[in-house]
Amino acid sequence: MAGGNAIRGTRVGAGPMGESERGETAPRVRVSYWCANGHETKPSFACDAEQPESWDCPRCGLPAGPNQQQPPAPPRNEPYKTHLAYVKERRSDADGAAILDEALTRLKAHREGV
Structure with a gap:
């Protein structure tokens, strides 16, 4: 059982800091990406940042693209070789x-x- 005067650790960014101490966040835009399984992912990017052509689907791991009708093809898996x-x-x-x-x-x- 820890004593009453134990030193407790904190991590960077923890605590009741608000935007006033951290600074204001950059304006954001959400972009939709679709994988071959039809999953939609919506990561957010800063408005002035370049958006990537593909994004990994967090549900199935396949590559996802911005075009819902033509998502990127799944990568070809090479069989394991000894x-x-x-x-x-x-x-x-x-x-x-x-x-x-x-x-x-x-x-x-x-x-x-x-």
Whole structure:
């Protein structure tokens, strides 16, 4: 149980500050963005700020655009590839056999030398 004289922490921006202490906010405009699932998102921007072409939908995570009839297409998901799949893309079976033979030859030579 904390004593009566315990020091309590505060965070920046906490407390009963009003606009008089913080300054006035910039004029805002709300812009509608739609995703491929039909979700509408309305973030607000400062009137003089440049509005982005796309915005991530907070409901489904798909990209959203300002045109309701033509929302951005969902990104194409590449399937997960293992390290072996990437190696097989770079090397042929003959390359793999040659590398394996070389490694086995070095291993045999090392064992015979020991």
